[in-house]
Structures are given as C-alpha cells and as structure tokens.
Amino acid sequence: MIVAGIDVGGKNxxxxxxxxxxxxxxxxxxxxxxxxxxxxxxxxxxLKKAGLTRKDVERVxxxxxxxxxxxxxxGAIPDATADARGVIxxxxxxxxxxxxxxxxxxxxxxxxxxxVLDFAINxxxxxxxxxxxxxxxxxxxxxxxEMAKIALNSDQSISMNAQCAVFGESEVxxxxxxxxxxxxxxxxxxxxxxGRVGSVARIVGIxxxxxxxxxxxxxxxxxxxxxxxxxxxxxxxxxxDYIGALGAAEAAIAGxxxxxxxAQSYWKKRPFQKGKVNNLR
Amino acid sequence: MAEEVKTKEFWRWPETNWVNLxxxxxxxxxxxxGVDVGSVSTQSVVMVDGELYAYGNTRTGSxxxxxxxxxxxxxxxxxxxxxxNIDYCIGTGYGRVNVPMAQQSLTEISCHARGANFMYxxxxxxxxDIGGQDCKAxxxxxxxxxxNFMMNxxxxxxxxxxxxxxxxxxRVPVWEIGPRSFQIQKEPPMISSTCVVFAKxxxxxxxxxxxxxxxxxxxxxxxxAHRIMELLNRLGIKEKFAITGGIxxxxxxxxxxxxELGIKTADRVWYKKEYIDRGYxxxxxxxxxxxxxxxxxxxxxxxxxxxARKA
Numbered sequence: 354m355i356v357a358g359i360d361v362g363g364k365n366x367x368x369x370x371x372x373x374x375x376x377x378x379x380x381x382x383x384x385x386x387x388x389x390x391x392x393x394x395x396x397x398x399x400l401k402k403a404g405l406t407r408k409d410v411e412r413v414x415x416x417x418x419x420x421x422x423x424x425x426x427x428g429a430i431p432d433a434t435a436d437a438r439g440v441i442x443x444x445x446x447x448x449x450x451x452x453x454x455x456x457x458x459x460x461x462x463x464x465x466x467x468x469v470l471d472f473a474i475n476x477x478x479x480x481x482x483x484x485x486x487x488x489x490x491x492x493x494x495x496x497x498x499e500m501a502k503i504a505l506n507s508d509q510s511i512s513m514n515a516q517c518a519v520f521g522e523s524e525v526x527x528x529x530x531x532x533x534x535x536x537x538x539x540x541x542x543x544x545x546x547x548g549r550v551g552s553v554a555r556i557v558g559i560x561x562x563x564x565x566x567x568x569x570x571x572x573x574x575x576x577x578x579x580x581x582x583x584x585x586x587x588x589x590x591x592x593x594d595y596i597g598a599l600g601a602a603e604a605a606i607a608g609x610x611x612x613x614x615x616a617q618s619y620w621k622k623r624p625f626q627k628g629k630v631n632n633l634r
Numbered sequence: 635m636a637e638e639v640k641t642k643e644f645w646r647w648p649e650t651n652w653v654n655l656x657x658x659x660x661x662x663x664x665x666x667x668g669v670d671v672g673s674v675s676t677q678s679v680v681m682v683d684g685e686l687y688a689y690g691n692t693r694t695g696s697x698x699x700x701x702x703x704x705x706x707x708x709x710x711x712x713x714x715x716x717x718x719n720i721d722y723c724i725g726t727g728y729g730r731v732n733v734p735m736a737q738q739s740l741t742e743i744s745c746h747a748r749g750a751n752f753m754y755x756x757x758x759x760x761x762x763d764i765g766g767q768d769c770k771a772x773x774x775x776x777x778x779x780x781x782n783f784m785m786n787x788x789x790x791x792x793x794x795x796x797x798x799x800x801x802x803x804x805r806v807p808v809w810e811i812g813p814r815s816f817q818i819q820k821e822p823p824m825i826s827s828t829c830v831v832f833a834k835x836x837x838x839x840x841x842x843x844x845x846x847x848x849x850x851x852x853x854x855x856x857x858x859a860h861r862i863m864e865l866l867n868r869l870g871i872k873e874k875f876a877i878t879g880g881i882x883x884x885x886x887x888x889x890x891x892x893x894e895l896g897i898k899t900a901d902r903v904w905y906k907k908e909y910i911d912r913g914y915x916x917x918x919x920x921x922x923x924x925x926x927x928x929x930x931x932x933x934x935x936x937x938x939x940x941x942a943r944k945a
Contacts, residue, residue, distance in 0.1 A: 363835075386838070386839055386842050456832060477827075477828045477829060477832075478789065478828065478829045478832075479829045479830075479831035479832060480829075484831055484832075485831075488831065516788045516789065517788060517789045517790045517829075517830070518790075518829070518830075518831045519790035519795055519796065519799060519830045519831065520767065520790060520795070527696075530696070
C-alpha cells in the first residue's frame with residue numbers, strides 16, 4: 354500500500370510517501386503565501402522523484418496548521434496526534450514530545466500506544482517558536498545554523514529581559530552595541546526560547562523519555578539549551594522536521610482520516626501581570 | 635529614489651516643544667521638572683508653582699542620560715530658564731534611574747495617574763496609558779493616587795511599538811493611520827494574530843490578497859483596541875476614563891476602543907478652563923512628566939525634599 358503524509362505548517366510544507374511501511378520519498382519546501390500551490394507543486398515533485406504518479410497513492414492524510422490547503426487529501430489530523438504517531442513509530446519509549454516549529458510550540462504527553470494523553474500549546478506568540486530565533490539571527494546578521502553552532506562556544510550566560518520578539522530584536526541590537534560577543538548573545542537567545550518552551554512543557558508535566566521534533570530540533574544550540582533547562586536528556590530523531598508528515602502517513606496506513614484532541618493553552622495560564630501598588634503618599 | 639523610500643522611517647513622529655508666555659518664571663516661587671524617559675519618547679516638563687511652564691517631547695535615543703538632556707534642552711530652548719534654576723527634578727519612565735539632572739525617581743504608574751488627574755480633572759477614575767513599550771490600566775482616586783493597576787510589559791501587542799512596526803510595514807506615517815482607518819466602506823474583521831510578529835505575516839498576506847490599505851489599517855486598529863480592552867476588563871473600568879500616552883492620539887484605536895467598551899473616553903482637552911481659553915497645546919504624552927513635576931511641588935511643599943536650586 355502506498356500512502357502520503359502532508360504537513361502544511363505556518364512556514365514550511367513537508368511530504369512523506371510510504372510504500373509498504375517504508376519511506377520511498379520525501380520533500381520539503383517553504384510554504385510561501387500561496388500554500389495550496391506549494392503543496393501541489395511539492396507533492397508532484399516528490400512523487401516524480403519516487404517514480405510514482407498520483408494514482409498510485411491510495412491514501413493521503415494531511416496535518417499542520419494549514420492542513421486544509423492540501424484539499425486533495427482524504428482527511429486531516431491535528432498536529433499533536435500526527436507528532437505522537439510519528440514519534441512513537443521511531444522511538445517507542447517516548448513519553449513527552451516537544452515540537453517547536455516556525456509559528457508554534459507544543460508539548461505532548463503520549464501513551465506507549467502513541468495516544469495523546471494531554472498537550473499544551475503556544476500558538477499566539479512568537480516567543481517560543483522558530484520565528485523568534487530567525488528574527489534574532491537576522492539581528493545578529495548570520496544564518497540560523499551558524500548561530501546554533503556558535504552558541505555552543507559561549508563562555509558567559511546572560512539572560513534576556515525581553516520575552517517579545519519585537520522587544521528582543523532591540524535588545525539583541527543593544528547587546529551588540531555593548532560589544533557583547535555574538536556567541537554569548539546567541540546563547541542568551543536560545544536559552545530564552547528554551548525557557549519559554551520548557552514552561553509550556555511543564556503544563557503537561559515532563560516524563561522520560563523526552564523527544565524533540567520540529568524544525569527547531571535541528572538547531573543543536575537550542576537542543577543544548579533545552580537539555581539544560583529541563584535538566585534531562587532530550588532525544589532528537591533523524592529528520593525531526595518530517596515527523597508531522599510521517600505521523601500523517603502512519604495515520605493513513607491505519608486508515609485514520611480524522612482525530613480530535615483538546616489543548617491547554619499557554620496563554621490561558623498566563624494572564625496579564627497584576628500590579629503591586631506602591632504609593633508615594 | 636526607490637532607495638530613499640525604502641530607508642524612510644514611517645514611525646518617526648514629529649518632536650514638539652512649547653513655552654508658556656503667560657508666566658514669568660523669575661517671579662515663580664517653586665520651579666520643578668519631571669523627565670519621563672520612555673522606551674520610545676522622552677518628555678521633559680517644567681512647572682512653575684504648579685502651572686505648566688514648558689515642555690519638550692522628543693524621541694528617546696540610544697541611552698537614557700543623553701535622551702534626558704536632549705529632552706530637557708529642547709524644553710528650555712525657547713526660554714532663558716536654565717536647569718540650574720530648577721528647584722527639584724524627578725525622573726520617571728523606563729529610564730528613570732538614569733536621569734542625570736533628577737534628584738529622585740518615581741514609577742511612571744504613579745506619575746501617569748497624577749498627571750492624568752491634572753490634565754483631565756479629578757473626576758478621572760481609570761487611566762489607560764499606552765506607551766511605547768508597555769500599556770497599563772490604572773485605577774485612581776480624586777487626588778490622582780493609584781489604587782490598583784494592571785500592565786502588559788512583556789508583549790509588543792497593544793503598545794506603541796507594535797503600531798510603529800505596523801506603520802513601517804505598510805509604509806504609512808504613523809500619525810496618518812488613525813484618520814485613514816476610517817476611510818473605509820465597511821469595518822473589516824480585526825487582525826486575528828495577537829503577536830506583532832505573526833500579525834506582520836498576516837498583514838503581508840492580506841496585502842497580497844488585495845485588501846485595501848485603509849481596511850488593513852482599520853483591522854489593525856481594531857485588533858489593538860481589542861487587546862487594550864482585554865487588559866481594561868481585567869482591572870474593571872470606571873468613568874471618567876482617560877487615555878494617556880502616544881496611542882491616545884490615534885483616533886483609529888481610541889474610537890474603536892470606545893465602541894468595544896461602550897464607554898466614552900474623556901475629551902482630550904485641559905481640565906483647567908483657562909488653559910483651554912489661552913490655547914495651551916494638549917499632548918497626551920505629557921502625563922508622566924506633568925505627574926513627576928507635580929510630585930516635586932508636593933514634596934517641596936511638604937518639606938519632604940530640599941530645593942536643589944543652584945542659581
């Protein structure tokens with residue numbers, strides 16, 4: 354049986370084609386503004402490389418925040434269940450999954466069978482997502498990959514005051530002006546995001562083994578910061594950004610075209626800051 | 635030419651200063667100053683015996699001490715009053731600890747409440763200050779004393795900085811956004827993203843989809859009004875309701891906030907009738923500086939502070 358899993362995220366599209374349980378094709382592309390077109394194009398490309406045609410594919414399942422853009426799919430499943438299915442397939446001992454993508458960060462508690470027990474999400478704010486890291490890399494005038502690498506060579510841990518990506522950018526710029534080394538700034542940025550992601554994970558409770566997936570999992574500096582923040586080892590599977598698509602393909606194999614889960618929002622737990630009154634008179 | 639447009643900074647609002655010609659400072663007994671060094675703007679206000687004498691509203695530079703001096707010199711530009719003639723100076727705002735000419739610093743919360751009390755009158759019970767880097771809802775009494783407050787200083791959504799980022803993105807000067815947001819056929823749905831970074835991509839998407847610029851401005855103003863309303867609802871709102879800070883000048887946000895709340899904001903005019911009659915300029919950004927200067931007057935009067943006048 355040939356199946357396809359398509360993950361249409363806020364920033365990127367990932368596709369995995371499986372034949373009799375084996376991956377026979379995969380591909381990724383930036384989603385761009387016209388996501389539906391990107392999905393079509395990438396899907397045809399990946400099939401062509403695998404020597405297949407659209408007719409050969411028996412079942413297609415989509416996932417991701419813009420899953421609807423893959424209109425030709427048989428159905429769509431939430432990101433959390435796709436992650437759970439994908440991770441359990443590769444790492445059966447996983448109990449907590451941390452998925453940090455371009456525009457979302459989520460933590461998922463899974464059962465040994467790959468069922469989502471609980472999950473928490475931050476989808477409202479760029480702090481705690483790949484976008485934050487991208488923005489700061491731009492302020493540092495270097496590619497994200499380089500920023501990830503140099504962060505490992507930092508010799509001093511400084512903490513960022515800003516949580517917001519908009520304020521963070523100005524803070525990074527002023528740190529550069531203060532002649533703080535780029536290594537240390539990179540470390541500060543990644544530590545800040547790890548702290549944020551860590552607190553989302555703590556909503557569901559962290560249990561071993563912790564597996565990290567999503568595009569940000571490829572950032573070695575970030576994984577290092579997250580390990581320190583959680584005080585725990587974190588496993589990253591190969592191609593962590595393909596896990597969503599892989600999970601969707603697994604769902605297709607199982608014949609699951611729709612699933613439901615309810616999230617705990619990070620933002621509901623964090624209302625505005627309440628003030629302490631300290632009057633002069 | 636294209637390059638010039640690209641580098642133009644649409645968030646740059648004009649700086650202003652003013653001197654009250656009805657007052658002779660040499661006859662005044664107590665001269666105090668309030669310097670409100672915010673993240674985006676710095677206001678220096680000089681008051682003579684509790685009356686507004688001079689002010690300067692400038693953009694904050696790279697460090698607080700320089701910004702404080704720039705602001706103070708700008709305020710005193712049109713008068714022969716010198717910093718040495720000032721009895722007492724209080725620093726407030728984000729950079730309050732780094733105001734070189736100040737004898738003391740106070741939080742901007744108390745200063746804004748006190749300033750709003752002076753500007754809008756003692757009936758004010760709720761003050762919403764929307765600054766460059768944070769926004770705060772303040773409950774206050776008839777003397778401008780803070781009873782309670784709630785603030786958002788973690789997130790650019792619902793702050794002036796968010797509006798500036800938006801202005802730069804759509805390439806419209808920030809002060810034009812309010813008026814233009816009403817030049818629309820029908821009120822569009824608000825921008826759905828809370829985060830300014832995500833809102834930016836949403837706006838780019840809307841522009842690509844062919845939505846008119848004015849409609850997008852309306853959508854952004856509504857989103858901002860909504861965010862501010864969330865904060866106000868948590869604190870609870872009581873009339874008279876006054877708005878201070880830079881965003882108070884943006885009718886696009888203020889009108890939509892009034893509509894959502896179902897409560898009118900206090901008219902942005904002086905409470906003191908003679909100030910209106912004499913045509914003193916009313917600037918909502920001054921509240922913090924005025925409050926600080928008034929605290930200086932009160933401290934000297936109560937004998938809790940000593941005059942630091944040098945000349």
